Amino acid sequence: MTPPAARTPPDTVIYAVGDVHGRADLLDALIARIAADAAGRRARKRVIVMLGDYVSRGSSSRRVIEALLAPPPAGFDRITLRGNHEDYWLHYLDGDLDFGRRWFNWGGLAVLADYGVDIGARDWHDDATLADVRTRLAAAIPAAHRAFVSATRTSWRSGDYLFVHAGVRPGVPLEQQDAHDLMWIRQPFLDSTADHGAVVVHGHCIADAPVLRANRIGIDTGAFRSGVLTCVALEGEQRDILQT
Numbered sequence: 001m002t003p004p005a006a007r008t009p010p011d012t013v014i015y016a017v018g019d020v021h022g023r024a025d026l027l028d029a030l031i032a033r034i035a036a037d038a039a040g041r042r043a044r045k046r047v048i049v050m051l052g053d054y055v056s057r058g059s060s061s062r063r064v065i066e067a068l069l070a071p072p073p074a075g076f077d078r079i080t081l082r083g084n085h086e087d088y089w090l091h092y093l094d095g096d097l098d099f100g101r102r103w104f105n106w107g108g109l110a111v112l113a114d115y116g117v118d119i120g121a122r123d124w125h126d127d128a129t130l131a132d133v134r135t136r137l138a139a140a141i142p143a144a145h146r147a148f149v150s151a152t153r154t155s156w157r158s159g160d161y162l163f164v165h166a167g168v169r170p171g172v173p174l175e176q177q178d179a180h181d182l183m184w185i186r187q188p189f190l191d192s193t194a195d196h197g198a199v200v201v202h203g204h205c206i207a208d209a210p211v212l213r214a215n216r217i218g219i220d221t222g223a224f225r226s227g228v229l230t231c232v233a234l235e236g237e238q239r240d241i242l243q244t
Contacts, residue, residue, distance in 0.1 A: 005237040006160035006199040013043040013235040015242070016163055016217075017050050018203040019083065021224035022058025022110055026244045027067060030229045033242050035073050043235055046076045049156060051203040052083025052165035052183070057107035057224040062114045065145045082152035083165040083204065084183045089149055093138050097130040107224075115140040154182040161234060162198040166205075167216070170194045189216075201232065210241050 008014055015034045020027050031048075038046050054068065055061035072078035088103035089111070100108070104124055112119065117136050122129050138146075155177070156163045162174060164182045167189030172178075174197045181189075186205055196215055203220035210230055211218035221243070223229040231242040 007237050008159040008161065008234050011043050012045040012047065012158070013038065013041050013233060014047045014049060014158060014161070016201045016219060016232050016234070017048065018219040018221060018230045019051065019053035019223060020064050020229060021053055021056055022061040022064060023223045023229060024060035024063035024067060026223050026227065026229035027064055029244045030231055030242065031073060034231060037233060037242060041235060047079060048072055048076050049079045049163045050081060051163065052081045052152070053085045053203060055089060055111050056085045057110055059110060060114065061111045065148060069144060069148055079156045079163070080152050081156065081163060081165055082154050082183055086149050086152055087183050092134060093146065095134065097127050097134070100130050100134060101125060112137060154179045157198065160198055161201055163201045165203055167202050168196050168200055170196065174198060212239065
């Protein structure tokens with residue numbers, strides 16, 4: 001017997017947005033597309049779910065955070081999830097220099113420039129430099145920005161869909177999932193064909209095109225380098241893709 005198709009709650013449309021990574025220009029363009037799309041729908045409850053990784057790699061992490069601090073478009077609710085790059089951010093600012101070292105290896109240096117922290121030609125791999133840069137970055141980041149990142153959540157459930165940044169651990173009940181997995185997992189989640197108890201909508205793993213499978217929907221299309229920021233619109237059993 002074919003299982004029933006996943007559905008959103010009645011009278012609800014959900015717009016899930018993939019990894020922005022400092023591309024404020026693409027976020028602005030996609031939000032405009034979402035607003036235009038919603039104008040043609042009957043659903044009265046409209047939710048934008050940001051799947052995390054707002055910062056790093058692109059040149060406008062600060063402006064992305066400012067956009068998400070502003071109220072959502074009129075008539076919309078907004079959910080902001082935490083990605084692994086926000087996890088890097090919080091651990092480093094809390095003093096974990098190893099997290100900072102790994103973050104800078106994966107695009108975090110762009111955040112320094114965006115917040116006006118210049119390290120010049122210094123070798124940021126050593127602990128002394130990482131500690132100094134952490135202190136300077138912490139002083140440069142507005143309190144509201146840090147509070148916003150701290151307040152992000154690791155998952156959100158609506159109807160038959162679970163929204164996370166990275167994925168879930170196959171075989172573990174959804175209510176028992178580890179927060180680290182929700183932000184960081186790749187394998188074995190990507191290869192799993194298991195029914196996770198909800199269709200998992202996620203980013204984190206770059207693909208040339210959205211990945212729509214029976215148990216997951218992946219919408220990280222590498223916006224920071226491709227120029228393509230992707231959203232999946234979910235209403236009832238319907239799924240539509242919006243892109244920049």
